[in-house]
Amino acid sequence: MFEFEIAHRDGLARVASFHTPRGTVTTPMFMPVGTQGTVKGISPQELTEIGSQMILGNTYHLMLRPGEALVEAHGGLPGFTAYAGPFLTDSGGFQVMSLGHMRKITEEGVTFKSHLDGSLVNLTPERSIQVQEALGADVIMAFDECPPFPAEVPYIRASLERTVRWLERCVTVKQKPEQALFAIVQGGIHEELRQQSLDLTLPFDTPGFAIGGLAVGESKPEMYPAVAFTAQRLPENKPRYLMGVGHPEDLVAAIALGVDMFDCVYPTRTGRFGYALTDDGRLNLNSSAPRTQLEPIDKECDCYACQHYTRAYLAHLLRAEEMLAPRMLSLHNLRYLHRLVERAREAIAAGRYTDWATDWAGRYFKGQIPDWFRQALETGAGNLSDLSR
Amino acid sequence: MFEFEIAHRDGLARVASFHTPRGTVTTPMFMPVGTQGTVKGISPQELTEIGSQMILGNTYHLMLRPGEALVEAHGGLPGFTAYAGPFLTDSGGFQVMSLGHMRKITEEGVTFKSHLDGSLVNLTPERSIQVQEALGADVIMAFDECPPFPAEVPYIRASLERTVRWLERCVTVKQKPEQALFAIVQGGIHEELRQQSLDLTLPFDTPGFAIGGLAVGESKPEMYPAVAFTAQRLPENKPRYLMGVGHPEDLVAAIALGVDMFDCVYPTRTGRFGYALTDDGRLNLNSSAPRTQLEPIDKECDCYACQHYTRAYLAHLLRAEEMLAPRMLSLHNLRYLHRLVERAREAIAAGRYTDWATDWAGRYFKGQIPDWFRQALETGAGNLSDLSR
Numbered sequence: 001m002f003e004f005e006i007a008h009r010d011g012l013a014r015v016a017s018f019h020t021p022r023g024t025v026t027t028p029m030f031m032p033v034g035t036q037g038t039v040k041g042i043s044p045q046e047l048t049e050i051g052s053q054m055i056l057g058n059t060y061h062l063m064l065r066p067g068e069a070l071v072e073a074h075g076g077l078p079g080f081t082a083y084a085g086p087f088l089t090d091s092g093g094f095q096v097m098s099l100g101h102m103r104k105i106t107e108e109g110v111t112f113k114s115h116l117d118g119s120l121v122n123l124t125p126e127r128s129i130q131v132q133e134a135l136g137a138d139v140i141m142a143f144d145e146c147p148p149f150p151a152e153v154p155y156i157r158a159s160l161e162r163t164v165r166w167l168e169r170c171v172t173v174k175q176k177p178e179q180a181l182f183a184i185v186q187g188g189i190h191e192e193l194r195q196q197s198l199d200l201t202l203p204f205d206t207p208g209f210a211i212g213g214l215a216v217g218e219s220k221p222e223m224y225p226a227v228a229f230t231a232q233r234l235p236e237n238k239p240r241y242l243m244g245v246g247h248p249e250d251l252v253a254a255i256a257l258g259v260d261m262f263d264c265v266y267p268t269r270t271g272r273f274g275y276a277l278t279d280d281g282r283l284n285l286n287s288s289a290p291r292t293q294l295e296p297i298d299k300e301c302d303c304y305a306c307q308h309y310t311r312a313y314l315a316h317l318l319r320a321e322e323m324l325a326p327r328m329l330s331l332h333n334l335r336y337l338h339r340l341v342e343r344a345r346e347a348i349a350a351g352r353y354t355d356w357a358t359d360w361a362g363r364y365f366k367g368q369i370p371d372w373f374r375q376a377l378e379t380g381a382g383n384l385s386d387l388s389r
Numbered sequence: 390m391f392e393f394e395i396a397h398r399d400g401l402a403r404v405a406s407f408h409t410p411r412g413t414v415t416t417p418m419f420m421p422v423g424t425q426g427t428v429k430g431i432s433p434q435e436l437t438e439i440g441s442q443m444i445l446g447n448t449y450h451l452m453l454r455p456g457e458a459l460v461e462a463h464g465g466l467p468g469f470t471a472y473a474g475p476f477l478t479d480s481g482g483f484q485v486m487s488l489g490h491m492r493k494i495t496e497e498g499v500t501f502k503s504h505l506d507g508s509l510v511n512l513t514p515e516r517s518i519q520v521q522e523a524l525g526a527d528v529i530m531a532f533d534e535c536p537p538f539p540a541e542v543p544y545i546r547a548s549l550e551r552t553v554r555w556l557e558r559c560v561t562v563k564q565k566p567e568q569a570l571f572a573i574v575q576g577g578i579h580e581e582l583r584q585q586s587l588d589l590t591l592p593f594d595t596p597g598f599a600i601g602g603l604a605v606g607e608s609k610p611e612m613y614p615a616v617a618f619t620a621q622r623l624p625e626n627k628p629r630y631l632m633g634v635g636h637p638e639d640l641v642a643a644i645a646l647g648v649d650m651f652d653c654v655y656p657t658r659t660g661r662f663g664y665a666l667t668d669d670g671r672l673n674l675n676s677s678a679p680r681t682q683l684e685p686i687d688k689e690c691d692c693y694a695c696q697h698y699t700r701a702y703l704a705h706l707l708r709a710e711e712m713l714a715p716r717m718l719s720l721h722n723l724r725y726l727h728r729l730v731e732r733a734r735e736a737i738a739a740g741r742y743t744d745w746a747t748d749w750a751g752r753y754f755k756g757q758i759p760d761w762f763r764q765a766l767e768t769g770a771g772n773l774s775d776l777s778r
Contacts, residue, residue, distance in 0.1 A: 319454065
């Protein structure tokens with residue numbers, strides 16, 4: 001259970017099988033976000049058809065509404081949502097910070113006012129694990145604090161040390177062997193803090209590790225060295241999960257650095273706003289040009305929207321505020337990211353990840369590949385010798 | 390083409406095959422409404438899966454946005470919407486009355502201000518046919534006026550006479566043999582006016598006839614005698630379409646009276662508001678009881694929502710304002726009406742329509758079957774001898 005078998009390596013990038021109780025997933029993978037027990041607008045059947053493998057659920061949202069007891073009464077998230085495959089739940093820590101009002105962090109945990117009704121709620125490591133055991137995901141996350149960006153070094157240090165003490169409490173109370181608890185490495189964009197967090201976290205030897213505390217406002221040139229530093233110091237034989245990250249260019253760059261798992265609301269949220277992800281960048285279907293274009297969003301895409309609809313039709317649906325528009329654009333964008341990681345896996349298996357990623361980026365960035373992206377690819381490719389030690 | 394073959398009769402009710410260029414449909418049937426080129430939230434694949442046969446498009450909406458030229462550039466509604474089966478378009482007449490601002494009716498046609506941008510638009514019989522030919526439906530409707538309820542008899546008389554003159558102009562300009570033009574009988578709830586409209590309209594011998602001007606505010610005891618009167622005087626060998634009608638009890642009552650075709654936004658609209666149609670009446674998923682019910686909306690239903698979701702889950706989606714809720718409730722409600730007409734067809738074929746409809750109504754109305762409904766069934770059953778003359 002929770003075995004992580006690497007099938008191919010290319011530099012730091014790898015293709016692996018991750019075995020979970022509800023099925024084996026192939027990494028690198030992108031996990032659609034089902035915040036409130038549904039990937040917005042998309043059915044489980046569609047998720048399976050477009051190649052989704054593991055769905056993320058949010059502890060914060062689900063504990064507040066409908067409450068974890070109702071989900072548990074359905075046999076957990078698979079019964080509740082009718083998605084029969086593997087799930088991952090976050091710990092609630094991140095969203096307490098971003099959504100809870102008047103939050104107060106103590107050694108015990110976090111007290112906050114619900115964004116739904118203002119009621120006072122406590123979330124502690126013990127409570128987070130209890131909720132996540134009721135939700136029944138295959139992978140659950142340790143309760144952590146994700147400091148805002150920017151934050152002072154002393155604050156980040158105190159926070160990551162507390163997060164490790166919270167991890168210890170999570171490990172202590174966790175009961176279900178069919179759930180894998182992943183620890184989260186913090187430390188912001190500071191190498192010495194990342195190293196401290198690694199030193200304190202790795203001894204817990206959890207079945208997987210997440211890189212937390214990034215994509216919270218820092219620039220990409222600030223973020224990627226922290227990804228590179230942390231990913232290389234995580235165990236080879238366990239999955240590495242870069243939390244909350246999922247623009248196309250992020251997936252391609254972080255895969256080069258050895259990241260295996262991603263999640264982000266970006267594909268569904270930007271889809272609801274009328275944007276479609278393509279190899280040529282983001283297509284704005286709210287603009288005037290698509291209104292008369294009788295071609296699909298993406299000729300190379302095999303999603304339902306691209307197989308059936310023109311840009312003109314989808315642009316019409318958007319202007320008419322028809323529900324089918326956000327549904328179809330969300331579906332396309334998720335399929336785009338799934339196809340992107342599928343292509344990345346093929347390139348890794350063929351030992352040509354850097355070439356593929358460079359070609360992809362040349363088109364995506366219209367010839368202006370940013371330095372942070374090139375450096376991520378170079379770091380990923382250049383460390384092959386280190387790994388073979 | 391457009392042949393209407395009656396396979397079974399039971400009283401006034403009948404089961405028939407209606408042949409159209411894009412396929413043969415079986416009546417009685419309910420047509421989902423795709424106002425703006427989409428049945429709200431539902432994909433064409435789903436429409437096919439739940440047993441939809443013919444989809445309605447709205448001339449008024451589509452001519453204003455995106456404009457019929459764009460739809461025609463896609464090869465008409467099938468290419469635009471990706472629903473490959475038969476379509477029906479209304480003439481725009483009804484919606485000009487309900488949505489257009491500052492409308493002015495003359496012998497020539499109607500002038501109104503668009504509800505989208507206030508621009509001045511003309512709609513005439515000629516223009517309606519031109520738009521409907523561009524939209525490319527299999528069945529198109531004559532341009533008519535649907536008077537409001539209540540209206541004075543002299544007004545309704547003048548209106549129905551003008552509608553007949555408009556019908557003549559529609560017939561004159563119509564060009565495409567692959568489209569069937571249906572005439573519309575008006576006359577409100579007045580038998581003498583219905584008879585006058587029939588006398589003036591039937592000679593046009595169109596491939597089908599619609600009963601218009603009902604379900605516009607009159608009560609059911611006022612409406613059903615008008616349906617009964619008109620339906621019995623329409624040709625036996627042509628489809629009869631009761632426009633804009635589609636509550637479950639309406640379908641069951643009007644099928645008894647020999648109506649073959651129905652359309653209504655009701656199933657999708659009430660679904661978006663959180664209501665589910667069942668044999669036990671309308672279930673309000675916004676109420677508190679369903680929040681903890683671990684059963685499907687309807688154990689007898691084979692739709693995706695009933696096969697996968699509990700009432701508690703759907704109630705959660707509604708409270709969380711998740712898009713999947715209106716999508717799934719619209720899908721269920723459409724499937725409910727399609728299953729209802731399927732069961733009606735089986736009962737007609739078995740020669741037990743009155744019994745089936747009475748059983749259905751006993752449960753639906755919780756033992757309190759209204760008089761108008763009983764009378765419709767009695768009229769439908771009692772006229773068998775008349776028809777066999």
